[in-house]
Amino acid sequence: MSGRPPLSGHFPNQFPQSGEAKPIGTVVQGSLSEGLEVRLNPDVSVEEMRVGKFCVVYGRRTRFFSMLTDVTLGTASPKILMNPPAPGDDFLFEVLAGTGTFGTVKLTPMLMFETVGGQSELRPVKTIPSHFSQVHEATSYDFQLVFGSEDNPEKKNFFIGQPLDTDVPVCLDLERFVERSNGIFGKSGTGKSFLTRLILSGVIKKEAAVNLIFDMHSEYGWEAVKEGKDASAVKGLRQLFPGKVQMYTLDPESTRRRGVRDARELYISYDQIEVEDLSLIRGELNLSEASIENANILKHEFGRNWIGTLLGMGGGELQEFCEQHGAHFGSTIALQRKLLKLENLRYIKPVSANNYIGEILDHLSAGKNVVVEFGSQGSLLSYMLAANILSRRIHEAYVRKAEQYLQTKKPADKPRQLIITIEEAHKFLDPKTARQTIFGTIAREMRKYFVTLLVVDQRPSGIDNEVMSQLGTRITALLNDDKDIDAVFTGVSGGQTLRTVLAQLDPKQQALVLGYAVPMPVVVRTRAYDETFYRQVGAQDPAEMDDDQLFREAELANHDLGF
Numbered sequence: 001m002s003g004r005p006p007l008s009g010h011f012p013n014q015f016p017q018s019g020e021a022k023p024i025g026t027v028v029q030g031s032l033s034e035g036l037e038v039r040l041n042p043d044v045s046v047e048e049m050r051v052g053k054f055c056v057v058y059g060r061r062t063r064f065f066s067m068l069t070d071v072t073l074g075t076a077s078p079k080i081l082m083n084p085p086a087p088g089d090d091f092l093f094e095v096l097a098g099t100g101t102f103g104t105v106k107l108t109p110m111l112m113f114e115t116v117g118g119q120s121e122l123r124p125v126k127t128i129p130s131h132f133s134q135v136h137e138a139t140s141y142d143f144q145l146v147f148g149s150e151d152n153p154e155k156k157n158f159f160i161g162q163p164l165d166t167d168v169p170v171c172l173d174l175e176r177f178v179e180r181s182n183g184i185f186g187k188s189g190t191g192k193s194f195l196t197r198l199i200l201s202g203v204i205k206k207e208a209a210v211n212l213i214f215d216m217h218s219e220y221g222w223e224a225v226k227e228g229k230d231a232s233a234v235k236g237l238r239q240l241f242p243g244k245v246q247m248y249t250l251d252p253e254s255t256r257r258r259g260v261r262d263a264r265e266l267y268i269s270y271d272q273i274e275v276e277d278l279s280l281i282r283g284e285l286n287l288s289e290a291s292i293e294n295a296n297i298l299k300h301e302f303g304r305n306w307i308g309t310l311l312g313m314g315g316g317e318l319q320e321f322c323e324q325h326g327a328h329f330g331s332t333i334a335l336q337r338k339l340l341k342l343e344n345l346r347y348i349k350p351v352s353a354n355n356y357i358g359e360i361l362d363h364l365s366a367g368k369n370v371v372v373e374f375g376s377q378g379s380l381l382s383y384m385l386a387a388n389i390l391s392r393r394i395h396e397a398y399v400r401k402a403e404q405y406l407q408t409k410k411p412a413d414k415p416r417q418l419i420i421t422i423e424e425a426h427k428f429l430d431p432k433t434a435r436q437t438i439f440g441t442i443a444r445e446m447r448k449y450f451v452t453l454l455v456v457d458q459r460p461s462g463i464d465n466e467v468m469s470q471l472g473t474r475i476t477a478l479l480n481d482d483k484d485i486d487a488v489f490t491g492v493s494g495g496q497t498l499r500t501v502l503a504q505l506d507p508k509q510q511a512l513v514l515g516y517a518v519p520m521p522v523v524v525r526t527r528a529y530d531e532t533f534y535r536q537v538g539a540q541d542p543a544e545m546d547d548d549q550l551f552r553e554a555e556l557a558n559h560d561l562g563f
């Protein structure tokens with residue numbers, strides 16, 4: 001976008017000036033429920049019409065912002081199909097094109113731009129344009145009108161990508177984004193992690209919320225590998241926002257090896273593990289239902305340190321305990337054996353003196369973002385256990401804070417909006433566990449306690465329906481499985497037409513964005529996460545760097561010079 005937007009944009013019924021937006025065709029049929037059928041102009045090739053394209057229909061009073069959702073070939077007479085022109089018969093091709101043969105596209109109107117009482121505004125679609133209304137490609141002004149601009153000082157807009165066929169920025173409204181839980185979906189390798197890092201950068205940069213990020217593959221906090229011809233590294237959030245991100249690690253050696261010197265170590269002790277945590281990792285530990293029941297008995301008898309106590313018991317002692325308390329010996333001893341696996345997790349300690357939760361909470365309330373790196377401890381078992389324990393306690397503290405704020409109503413007591421990012425979300429939120437675990441609770445209670453989730457997942461069909469329908473904004477890269485595609489549209493009206501759009505995305509760096517943080521669904525080429533982005537978003541001004549960062553930059557500079 002350059003210069004002032006064209007004046008014509010201000011009046012819903014005014015056509016774009018010539019040269020501004022290409023005319024595409026004419027509305028010939030349609031309904032509010034099924035969408036519009038548009039006959040393409042003879043000079044427009046169907047091959048240029050990709051699903052997901054943003055088009056504008058000029059009704060008499062109203063402009064309809066629409067998405068192209070299907071493309072078909074039409075003929076005026078079946079006779080033409082029985083005698084198609086011979087290959088190379090360009091003359092006949094030309095004669096038929098536009099009258100005998102033509103392309104049609106289906107448009108789904110998503111928003112109306114109309115003038116009510118002298119004010120032009122965007123509203124939900126309640127009607128359709130009349131016969132033979134003209135359809136044009138959207139201009140950059142149209143995009144800006146609908147998706148806003150990053151420069152608007154009154155809004156926390158974040159440029160997330162560009163439309164398929166133009167270079168106008170499409171923005172997410174981050175203030176709306178952080179108010180609900182959100183999802184980032186797509187099959188493996190489609191760009192979920194890149195999208196997540198991009199959006200988290202936006203949230204940090206615009207201070208829309210603070211983040212607690214469970215970084216399973218160590219790719220958000222500090223350098224991540226970029227696939228491609230020259231496998232290079234991209235920067236992590238800590239590198240982009242040195243003063244605003246604190247890293248914690250469950251695998252200090254790995255984190256240090258990767259060049260992070262000031263990550264805090266994090267340990268979890270047996271007495272912090274609840275039976276609820278074990279239910280969540282039941283599958284990973286291969287625990288039976290009976291073992292969980294026995295865990296409850298043990299907890300009841302031994303209190304907080306029941307795991308430590310159980311692990312220290314000999315066979316005879318255990319048998320005696322079971323007889324006395326009506327626990328099943330076979331499954332209790334199995335429980336003991338399986339819990340021994342926890343000893344292999346290097347961040348588990350019998351006891352831990354440090355109050356990590358309090359520390360993390362202090363960072364969050366000071367507006368710092370916290371990344372928890374797993375390093376070699378990124379197995380599902382390990383990831384789910386740590387994320388669940390930490391999130392439960394942080395959520396508890398948030399509930400207390402929020403309740404206090406509701407009583408006092410003092411702005412100083414207001415908790416900072418917190419987003420918790422989890423990967424492999426379906427493991428935490430499948431229909432069976434979502435009802436019992438902290439993540440299900442957070443997703444369902446919405447923003448009541450100022451905590452929401454950012455779930456990143458390649459298998460959305462594994463996520464509980466109720467949780468899916470609570471997700472405010474869904475950003476979805478390519479998915480192949482029908483069940484996963486259906487899941488993304490849970491609770492979305494008109495989801496059926498968007499299915500085709502989703503199925504046609506490129507396998508990389510394209511996404512369908514829909515929901516609360518955008519006025520209408522839109523397909524974007526995801527903004528590149530690269531040097532240009534670092535410059536646009538990062539705090540590269542040395543005045544904003546902390547000492548540690550300056551030191552590291554100096555060290556890197558020396559390194560580059562060959563010292």
Ligand SMILES: Nc1ncnc2c1ncn2[C@@H]1O[C@H](COP(=O)(O)OP(=O)(O)O)[C@@H](O)[C@H]1O
Nearest residue numbers: 188189190191192193194226227526527528529
């Ligand atoms: N926004 C982006 N900017 C730059 N490269 C990207 C972007 N999105 C995806 N890529 C490329 O695609 C690869 C896979 O993306 P990634 O986010 O790791 O996929 P996923 O997490 O879905 O498995 C990356 O290594 C990178 O090369």
Ligand SMILES: [Mg+2]
Nearest residue numbers: 189192193194
């Ligand atoms: Mg990934």
